[in-house]
Amino acid sequence: MNNNYTTIDSLSQHTNREVSIAGWLYNKRGSGKIQFIIIRDGTGLCQCIIEKGKVSDELFEQLKHLGQESSLSVTGTIRADERSVGGYELAATDAQVICPAEGYPITPKSHGIDFLLKNRHLHLRSHLQWCIGKIRHTVIDAVRRFFNDNGFTLIDTPIFTAIAGEEQQSLFEVDYFGSPLHLTQTGQLHLESAAMSFGRVYCFGPTFRAEKSKTRRHLTEFWMVEPEVAFIELDGLLELAENFVSSIVARVLKDNKSQLETLGADIASLEKITPPFYRLTYTQCVEILTSERARGFLAGQLQEMQEQKQQTEAKIAELEKQQAGQIKQWQRDKNAAELIELRSELAEINTKIENNPKHAQLAAEFTWGKDLGGSDETIISQMHDKPVFVTHYPKQAKAFYMKTDRENEKVVLNFDLLAPAGFGEIIGGSVREDDYERLVARINEQGLNAENYEWYLDLRKYGSVPHGGFGLGIERTVAWITNQKHIRQCIPFPRMMDKVYI
RNA sequence: UCCCCGAUAGCUCAAUUGGUAGAGCGAGCGGCUGUUAACCGCUAGGUCGUAGGUUCGAGCCCUACUCGGGGAGCCA
Numbered sequence: 091m092n093n094n095y096t097t098i099d100s101l102s103q104h105t106n107r108e109v110s111i112a113g114w115l116y117n118k119r120g121s122g123k124i125q126f127i128i129i130r131d132g133t134g135l136c137q138c139i140i141e142k143g144k145v146s147d148e149l150f151e152q153l154k155h156l157g158q159e160s161s162l163s164v165t166g167t168i169r170a171d172e173r174s175v176g177g178y179e180l181a182a183t184d185a186q187v188i189c190p191a192e193g194y195p196i197t198p199k200s201h202g203i204d205f206l207l208k209n210r211h212l213h214l215r216s217h218l219q220w221c222i223g224k225i226r227h228t229v230i231d232a233v234r235r236f237f238n239d240n241g242f243t244l245i246d247t248p249i250f251t252a253i254a255g256e257e258q259q260s261l262f263e264v265d266y267f268g269s270p271l272h273l274t275q276t277g278q279l280h281l282e283s284a285a286m287s288f289g290r291v292y293c294f295g296p297t298f299r300a301e302k303s304k305t306r307r308h309l310t311e312f313w314m315v316e317p318e319v320a321f322i323e324l325d326g327l328l329e330l331a332e333n334f335v336s337s338i339v340a341r342v343l344k345d346n347k348s349q350l351e352t353l354g355a356d357i358a359s360l361e362k363i364t365p366p367f368y369r370l371t372y373t374q375c376v377e378i379l380t381s382e383r384a385r386g387f388l389a390g391q392l393q394e395m396q397e398q399k400q401q402t403e404a405k406i407a408e409l410e411k412q413q414a415g416q417i418k419q420w421q422r423d424k425n426a427a428e429l430i431e432l433r434s435e436l437a438e439i440n441t442k443i444e445n446n447p448k449h450a451q452l453a454a455e456f457t458w459g460k461d462l463g464g465s466d467e468t469i470i471s472q473m474h475d476k477p478v479f480v481t482h483y484p485k486q487a488k489a490f491y492m493k494t495d496r497e498n499e500k501v502v503l504n505f506d507l508l509a510p511a512g513f514g515e516i517i518g519g520s521v522r523e524d525d526y527e528r529l530v531a532r533i534n535e536q537g538l539n540a541e542n543y544e545w546y547l548d549l550r551k552y553g554s555v556p557h558g559g560f561g562l563g564i565e566r567t568v569a570w571i572t573n574q575k576h577i578r579q580c581i582p583f584p585r586m587m588d589k590v591y592i
Numbered sequence: 593u594c595c596c597c598g599a600u601a602g603c604u605c606a607a608u609u610g611g612u613a614g615a616g617c618g619a620g621c622g623g624c625u626g627u628u629a630a631c632c633g634c635u636a637g638g639u640c641g642u643a644g645g646u647u648c649g650a651g652c653c654c655u656a657c658u659c660g661g662g663g664a665g666c667c668a
Contacts, residue, residue, distance in 0.1 A: 200604055
């Protein structure tokens, strides 16, 4: 940095010294002859104390009327104080308003998601978004560190691509000098060819899927990291994946504890994320889903939710009764705020109660051969306290490139990794079919045009080896670690089905 | 594409069986020397998503449409 401002995250090194900080007005409170203004500078928050008499009267008045998100610099002495946000505060002697702001739309109170997304360019300044952004940064750094430290070579795969990794998926089509081309939905096929050169490789970049999915787990543009390894079998891939995910979580726990706390993440359960993870086959999952145990588990959940619903309704009724009677104004206001919260809580519980029997039915009627649905994965994941590998899916439900299990031709050597506590899938991967004839047969079976896959088939002609890899969704991983309901909070500028705000 | 829910002040939400549209926050003014989403008093702020219908009377009931939220399928 070549300016004279001290960053807020380094204030502890400047105790009892005079410094200047520069940032934006995050929040302020006034009390006659003293004002508390909280400044954010991108590295943290700092409370500045403005006392009448310690600064000029003109400045005191100016600061008193300064709007949220005005930019300014403040000079003063740093002192430790437990009452202050970061543990340190600045006793101001001078300040300079750089650009006053009026009517900033995002107030410190609650807002709806639609409003926040429309104001995404400003919402990024809010504290929770800042915490998520910091953790996303750590996750991405940990991803690169893990592969770079374990003998992997980074290979950048193309964004424009002629062939598809998964069949029957909608891809975004672009006009490429008059011919149709697609935006990549995976770097895997190209990565396989690179694995035959470098042995262990990975790619990391944006990926695009035109799936018309309106759920908390879907974006049309998201970031995915994909390792690919030559000479590896399914067991090796699972080990790689669990070490990889564990290293990411450990790194976030080390670097971002305070952000995790702010976001209300479940730190105790994150500390449990160490190898080995649970391993289930698809067939075992089907058994669990259709079992008495799963039925009981869901019924138990339903009962819990209904009790929760009754309690919430009772609380609402009690508060409404109070509101109708004669009570003090401050109590009335407090009740009103609590009612709003309870009502939205109730709406959420009702949705869950409504969905529970549907999901129970889907699980109970699950038959071998179908792909696991989102709700099925949620159930399996809720029944475990650590991530769960699900392996050996039916061949007909999976992509052409997955290697058929030679010991059971009905299934493929693939796996999904389900994050715990109902977060669902964060990784999908497989051993790749390495036999030329079998791969051609699979391509034809799925009605794909083998001509388009000539170069991919070449890899099976010239020194084919057992190999495999997987893809990890960055936003899903961040959402799981930070305890966010929706992955749109975990990417700075989310792109969703039929919707791009900014 | 299908199912469920919603749209009221800048924001978050209320409005009992259809009967004169309310609160908090935010904004403005004033008060208070340690606040933590501070607090207290006052002020301003609304064609109740759009179009039609039922009714003496519609924010509330009916129909269509638009937009949004959640879920299913599909997936990271």
